[in-house]
Amino acid sequence: MDQQAQQAARGWARLSEDAALRSRWGERVRTLNAALNALIQFDPESREQQWQRPAGDLEHASPPSRLTGLPFVVKDNIAVADYGLTCGSNLLRHLQSPYTATAVARLQRAGSRVVGKANLDEFGMGSSSQHSAFGGVVNPWDAGVVAGGSSGGSAVAVAAGMVPFALGSDTGGSVRQPASFCGVYGLKPTYGAVSRFGLVAYASSLDVIGIVADGAELARAVFEVMRGVDEWDQSSIEVAPDDARAGGSDATPDAAPTVGIPRSALSDLDPAVAEALALCESRLQEIGCKTVNVELATLEYVAPAYYVIATAEASANLARFDGIRYGNRSSQVAGAAEELVLGSRSAGFGQEVKTRILVGTYVLRAGFQEQYYQRAQRIRTLVRRDVDRALERCQLLLLPTYPVPPFKVGGGGLDEFQQKQVDAYTCVANLSGHPALAFPVTISDGLPIGMQLMAPPFAEDRLFSIAGRLERKWPVQRAPGALTMDDLVPAEG
């Protein structure tokens, strides 16, 4: 691990030992959050005792690690016991989670501390983080543009320096797109690499828990702790040790993989994004990578297929929210239980969620399922084949995270429908199950532009290695006003 990263880690780890530092940090986070609204919940003081515990004393002791003492926030659709689990929704506004997600528990056992819950688009549905019952998330680079979504809160918390890393969820790009909109790193792991137990399901066959981090090496360290089969998630996968490292050309730090770029599928890029892509390509070449052209002919069908599958699964996943067993019960109940269910759901869900539930219900209906749902799942097979075929000619794929820079908040930006249309670049990896890492490339007109690399299943290692090398050679610019540990630590020489 390089010196810069080590220094940063030491800084954060000092929070455990230094109550005064912790207090100053907490104050600064609150101030930042008042402006950015990245966190729905932040109260490290009420859990003061967790800082006193030695690292890894939760359940099974772990030896001190890279993650010892690091604070992190968790997107509010991932369960942490005794924290809220609002999912950005009125319906779950007062829900306290009785259990902790497996992935979070593993990080806690490794010595990291949950300090807050991050804001999000309601139930993970959105690309802006403007669809929250708790108000929109503000982008620290420019309050006039969106933070991206749905893990906007997680991305902003890291970008603004509140915490070094955060957990989010990525169903169609919800970790990667906000990470790129906020100038930080966002990992979407291989489907099945990280347990989903504790992630409130939006689309079960597309969802993964992802990582937002301020550096590639930290993202790697977090991933290594979180990953692994879980008996409580039967869609999780056990990987025999041989495959945990991609092997081959990654064995040496100077290895230079071949990177494929699906140029013919990227016809609609905003000039700033096209420029960033070219810049990224030249940097890769500079560190010794060869770049080749690959085909991704099915890219134009990715977004519609994604939305059919996602809304269909969501319509079933959100059916459980009826106010009966937990959550906000409609108070205007007279008469039958049916009224309670209708009332709770109709008052509890926002417009975007309702729209998606209705679309999803429709595409599963008898008579419609074949032309919508079945067809989308077949397109999914073709997309996966396409990606696998492309990865036969190279070790990594490079493509933009998003075709346009962070768009404006409200009118003047992309409307809901347009936002769906441009999700294709991130949705690919969700449909196919491949891992992808979004990383910062450049700043254009004061706004961050990021790119993403995709790798074969379970080859996340490759992503971190290349992104790490790029990071060391071309350090990433921090968001304006971002907090750093250096700010908080009094000059000691």
Added chain:
Amino acid sequence: MLTENLTTATDSSNRSNRADGRAVSLTDVELTTTAEMARLRLADGERSSLRAAIEQILGYFDQMQDIDVSEVEPTSHPAVTASNPRLHPAPLRQDRAVDSAARWRSAETGALVQRATETEEGFIITPHVF
């Protein structure tokens, strides 16, 4: 440029973003039936905007008809372990019971059932179900 090619929500004459402008229209009955299936009550004020949004999205889905999918099977589960000998699915769960009272009624996590808004003698209550 992409943003110029995108269909806007306000552009009602262009319901799908296909060149031939094939539109999908959702009848009142279909919307009501779908909403009933999803247990969503649509207020008068939101009916038309929801309908418009849904129609636009369904129209967009029509693009999927252009590609030939006759030779392929649907993918319901993206993680494929069969083709790679180093990948194994999670093992099936052993049949061991965990005492719920001990696990979920501790002072720390609170009684699960008490989170429901209305309970009585351990039962969760709703208005009469017909």
Added chain:
Amino acid sequence: MTVAIPSSWVTHVGLEIHVQLLTNSKVFCACRNSYGDPANSNVCPVCLGYPGVLPALNQEAATKAYLIADALESSLSPEVSFERKNYFYPDLPKNYQISQYAVPLGSGGRFTFECDGDEKTLRIREVHLEEDAGKMIHVADVSLLDYNRAGTPLVEVVTQPDLRSGEQAEQFLIAFRSLVRYLGVCDGNLDEGSLRCDANVSVSGSESELGTKVEVKNLNSFKFVRAAINFEASRQAEELATGNSVRSETRLWNENRDVTESMRVKETDSDYRYFPEPDLPPYPLADEFFAAVKQRSVELPLARRRRFTAAYSLGARQAAFLTAEPDTARFFEACVERGADAGAVARWLAGEVQRLLHQRHETLTSSSLTPARLTELLSLIESGEINGKIAKQVLAATLATDRDPRLVVEQEGLKPVTDTEALEAVLEEVIAAHPQVQAQLARDDNKPVGFLVGQVMQRTQGQADPAAIHSLINARMARVQQR
């Protein structure tokens, strides 16, 4: 009130049986699978449908489900896969049920059972695994929800419409209940709901043609199954006879009024929008799994009945009694293995043993009677040490005091009186007391023999051996003749 169906009509009945499996934990979570506990005491975030939870399939539930399918001779699916059945109901925590649809774990199959004194083979359409819903109790203007049962493993067995009457359905269910108890997968208690049944009934003019199907629900006992099916069949026949058509619908059996009644079901509620369960990828079952299923499969009731009849020369009713419960069959064979006469064991088990167990509210396994003890009792009878009447006393004492029969006989002084001299003395006493008997004997009239035996038995508290008394009387008569 049912009207007998004219013989021109044929009733077609198919059943959907739900079997609640006996497992330690629920099918998708680790909550205890148990009946009768306080409301909502066996629940967790998974079976309550909390946000973020996932189902984890219970291996034992899968094994037991395949055991049933295998016993019904179904084709077994090499992968176990699930689908979501989507509908809203307060007793369904996720508002979808994890079930099977396109690929059930068992398809096709058949079941042969004793029916109307003969054997009937019923075709099975499919066997699948799913999770049960919770329980709702309606009280005044509220409904009370108890989710203890939510997530219990259920196997649904769907038959083809091969049954022809309520009686046949009842006999099938009795045999099916026996099967699941034999397999050890379910306790078969209709009143506790561990075995539930819906019927699909139609009436038509011929064997080969099916009529319009009506689903009949709320059948909580074998008796109601029979009555409801017969009522529904005659109701449909009446409709058709008067020129109306039968509406395809769901009807509920009203046990108070003895009729089936229409149940209003919304059209929107019957589109279940099935799609593959994304949280449970198709699980490839290893050879070891199927080997374990085969190993745990048992000789089924009917096969055992046939074997018993042949091997032990038993009558049909005896064989039926012995094989109705696996415990009885095991007990029987254990006795025979110890050398007891099969016929005698069968008679005693079906007769006196059953009577006493019933009186004492015990079962074979919970009582003090063991195969060793019954065998011992029977050998005491066979050797003449005790007679049948005493044996009954000994049996009762064995059950009541947990002692071996031989010990009972010794300790209670129940040994028969075999002392010929003593017996002769008693015999002479009886004859002397009854001069007309004396005269009859002198004339070589053996009419009073039975009377004499009875009297001697009485005076010896039943401990005399009737055969010995007979010999003495014969010998005496011979001597008299010789004079």
